[in-house]
Amino acid sequence: MDMNAATRPLKPDTGMTLTDAAYRQLRTDIIAGVRPPAERLRIERLSRIYAVGPTPLREALQRLAADSLVIATGNRGFAVAPLEAAEFEDLNTARTAIELQMLRMAIEKGDAVWESRVVAAAYRLGKLDARIRSDDHESLSEWETANREFHFATVSACGSKWLLNVRGLLHDQCDRYRRASVDLKRHERNLAEEHRQIADAVVERDADRASKLVAEHFERTTRILVQVLDAGD
Known part of the structure; x- marks a missing residue:
């Protein structure tokens, strides 16, 4: 089974927004290597994996870019930061x-x-x-x-x-x-x-x-x- 493509529906804690939940799960998956270095983070694919809409995902990815765990690639979207x-x-x-x-x-x-x-x-x-x-x-x-x-x-x-x-x-x-x-x-x-x-x-x-x-x-x-x-x- 391809763990990179396996569904991982979000489970927000009480009082947590979908953006917060998406940020937390993506951050965990990036650090753990579930989302490997340099992986293209396509919104449509992530929506299917995490069972969440595109808006919370984009906001979460922007926060992860501020943490330097994700790279914003302009018109090409987002990618997991490489290991260098x-x-x-x-x-x-x-x-x-x-x-x-x-x-x-x-x-x-x-x-x-x-x-x-x-x-x-x-x-x-x-x-x-x-x-x-x-x-x-x-x-x-x-x-x-x-x-x-x-x-x-x-x-x-x-x-x-x-x-x-x-x-x-x-x-x-x-x-x-x-x-x-x-x-x-x-x-x-x-x-x-x-x-x-x-x-x-x-x-x-x-x-x-x-x-x-x-x-x-x-x-x-x-x-x-x-x-x-x-x-x-």
């Missing part, structure tokens, strides 16, 4: 700078509740890290959620809503790239050990070591996918 090595390197530079600043702030300000959140998120992720090294593709989606929750937990006590918002935008962009990197190279990385070391350094309040480990962790992901994208070119 230079773009990911730039994204990783920005993401790392913000992440490390937030991590230091969280280590300084975090209380016992924050510390417990980090430990719990690390425990859940550790179990899934081991599973994705096998050929268990069904675990990848669950791993993605756990990975996101772990890294968010480490910085969640930073005390700045603006930094958290900017971080969220950058991580949504990076998620598309990281998913490809993890799926391609998950047999070659000991993600469980990488995450365990980060969690230990954070809980021990060792900001210098935690920052170094996170920077290296992000850089490995970037290096792997840049090699893959360059090889594809």
